[in-house]
Amino acid sequence: MESFDLLIIGGGINGTAIARDASIRGATVLLVEKDDLAQHTSSASSKLIHGGLRYLEYGEFRLVREALKEREILLRTAPHIVRPLSFVLPHAGGTRPWWMVRAGLLLYRLLAWGSSLPSVARGDYRAPLKPEMRDRVALYSDALVDDSRLVVLNAVDAAERGAEIATRTELLSAERVGDVWHAQLSGQRTVSAKAIVNAAGPWVADVLGGRLSEDSRSRARLIKGSHIVVPAMWEGEQAYILQQPDGRVVFAIPYEGQFTLIGTTEVPVSSPDEATITAQESDYLCAAANRYFERQLTPGEIVWSYSGVRSLYDDGETDPKAVTRDYRLELDDDPGAALLSVFGGKITTARALAAEALDRLGIEGRKSTGWSALPGGDIYPAFNDYLISLSEWMPQPLVGRLARSYGTRIKQVVGDALLLKTLGRHFGAGLYEAEVRYLVRHEFARTAEDILWRRTKLGLHMSEAECKALSSYLRQVSR
Known part of the structure; x- marks a missing residue:
């Protein structure tokens, strides 16, 4: 039977980041993913590396500060797929007071003190907006990312450091046998591991209760987020953050040269299989854009859409937009082989999550993911x-x-x-x-x-x- 130090379930951003860090520390790693890397939630994001400006409203200062620190690291270690992005924040009536917006941006900049990002959008960034939306406009910066490539590059780096990345391979069951796990995988493969990391995203509870027959103190909150892609709505490289009367914010982002990406929604769901956009969500996103831009959209202009189900840590909030975006790591109390489950998390903070997860598991070794370039990120002067x-x-x-x-x-x-x-x-x-x-x-x-x-x-x-x-x-x- 093949044996590993660590068996990771899930080929999204958290799983691949943990595999990369563990491989750098010298652990033997097997990552299994039942589909393709980043096939689900991790390729269905808003494509942003950001601190989460709106999280300040809910007092998530630790998360925002950590995310801003990680944003800077990613700008340096993956400059080919993570690039600065200027945001324009127009103010509309019936949303947060202008003083609150300005105060939030000031705090955001303070938390990002020392950032390499500029804060000024270029060009006539007011031009695409309706005339009544041009008077009060704030500017700030975050970063754009190719989310699925970030996942893949973490996996590539892990593999080049010795990890085995087994896509189209499913965990069927696992049981503790003394100080190790014996795991049955698809393809009639059996392996042993000293520890299992359950990074299955929206399937985290299914893996715990169904595949591992384990209970959990934490609960996952499944929230669907949908995006639409339409023909480019303006010239220029600036993005817009659009406050909505319901308290949510919607991003409008230049995408792939010829398009505009608009999202996201937040809809509670009961199953990961509900990752499909509805007509109501399409209408909501078109209306969100139409509230601000002179060019008016119709659902018939949508050229592509995608949806993902985020597995958030259930902190008891009733309003989906108020549920924490911070992650929670749960280390099982049972004796014997270790089991750690990941609840929540953001693409931006995956590297920090991985480091904490491995520290919790007691996997020691060289810890150098901080400023270690991802594959292709070692840009040199020539x-x-x-x-x-x-x-x-x-x-x-x-x-x-x-x-x-x-x-x-x-x-x-x-x-x-x-x-x-x-x-x-x-x-x-x-x-x-x-x-x-x-x-x-x-x-x-x-x-x-x-x-x-x-x-x-x-x-x-x-x-x-x-x-x-x-x-x-x-x-x-x-x-």
């Missing part, structure tokens, strides 16, 4: 010269996309190619065979959906026929 050399034969938009996705590992994607035709078959929207091969070999991709919606967002730009051609190619090469 890297721009390399990109310029690529531009001599590769279209500039393609160079830009590959650099933003892979950072310095663009060299592994491109290889020795000096002409577009040597990148192999072109599937459409700048996706060439060389990139597909890289994603399959190094980033755990298996299907067209993995590639088009989680490793890239090229599904927004490719035709149905092109997507089918990619699927057929992947079936052939997997034989």
